[in-house]
Amino acid sequence: MEILGNGELWAAYVADGEFKPYVWPIIGPTGKPFTREWPMGPGEGEKHDHPHQRSLWFTHGDVNGISFWEEAPGRGKTVHREFVTLEGGAKAVVVTRNDWVAPDGTVLLNDVRKLVFYPLGENRVIDFAIRLTAVADNVTFGDTKEGTFGLRVADSMTVDAKKGGKIVNSEGQEDKDAWGKKAKWVDYSGPVDSEIVGIAVLNHPSSFRFPxxxxxxxxxxxxxxxxGWHDFVGRSDVSGAYTLGKGQSIELRYRVILHKGRTAEAKIPQLYEEYAAEPPLPLP
Structure with missing residues (x-):
């Protein structure tokens, strides 16, 4: 499904991905894609690594011992079941239901996810909320760094490209020091076609295990x-695993802001405070 703003393509929700739904492309306020093209497209000049990192997605690397993160035989799949809501206009809304299916065909859990696409000043925003509900008697999200609400930024924006890429979080940690840290938000900025742009992801206070x-x-x-606690803190005596009994749920919420300029120019701390003060994005 294509998301349009003023008649221009902003994004597309791909429901029929082989292993999971994802959002691609994602076009920022400069009119350029802010996430990696490959493996959905040729990705000329991009690194062709981690083929499971498809623009914007939601999965986890250990669900009852099964990886839904990688894309390979023997892995789990998140299967689109239905569109609940499709609305255009000033705020485009996509609501879907999905099943998390083990390699043997067993449905472990299902989710309902909501994505809202809209302008915020000159920024473009994607609000994301998801409710995960256990279908099996017990569903455990294992402790692994391979998860969960993910994006893959445009290659030119990355820190490793050495073109001016920068990672900053709400605690003031930067670049590699932001990895494995708790934070209310993180902003990843860098050049796309010589313009400095950024993607900020904000974590709503209502979200499971905020921050x-x-x-x-x-x-x-x-x-x-x-x-992913033990990976992030570097200790084997802690575990971030979490088990849902049949019918139990958790909810997670994020706001993605596609902006021009660096973190301070885009006023990401202020935008976070405004987001945190909003009521949680409701799910059906």
């Missing part, structure tokens, strides 16, 4: 992960 840990890498992976 979340961040699996944000200098090569371009940008993910919020509330489960």
């Amino acid at each position: 979340t840990y961040w699996h944000v890498r200098t090569y371009g992976l940008f993910a919020a992960n509330p489960f």
Whole structure:
């Protein structure tokens, strides 16, 4: 499904991905894509690594011992079941239901997810909320860094590209020091076609285990992960695993802001405070 703003393509929700739904492309306020093209497109000049990192997605690397993160035989799949809501206009709304299916066909859990696309000043915003509900008797999200709400930024924006890429979080930690840290928000900025732009991801206070840990890498992976404790703190005596009994749920919420300029220019701390003061994005 294409998301349009003023008749221009802003994004597309791809429901029929082989292993999971994802959002691609994602066009920022400069009119350029802010996330990596490959493997959905040829990705000329981009690194062709981590083929499971598809622009913007939601999965986890250990659900009852099964990885839904990688894309390969023997891995789990998040299967689109239905569109609940499709609305255009000033705020485009996409609501879907999905099943998390083990390699043997067993449905472990389902989710309802809501994405709202709209302008905020000169920024473009994607609000994301998801409710995960156990279908099996017990569903455990294992402690692994491979998760969960993820983006892969444009290659030119990455810190490793050495073109001016920068990671900053709400605690003042930067670049590789922001990896594995808890934060209310993280902003990843850098050049796209010679213009400095950024993607900020904000974690709403209503979200499960707020503030979340961040699996944000200098090569371009940008993910919020509330489960990967032992990897992030570097200790084997802690665990972020979490088990849902049949019918039990958790909810997570994020705001993605596509902006021009660096973190301070885009007023990300102020925008976070405004977001945090809003009521949680409701789910059906």
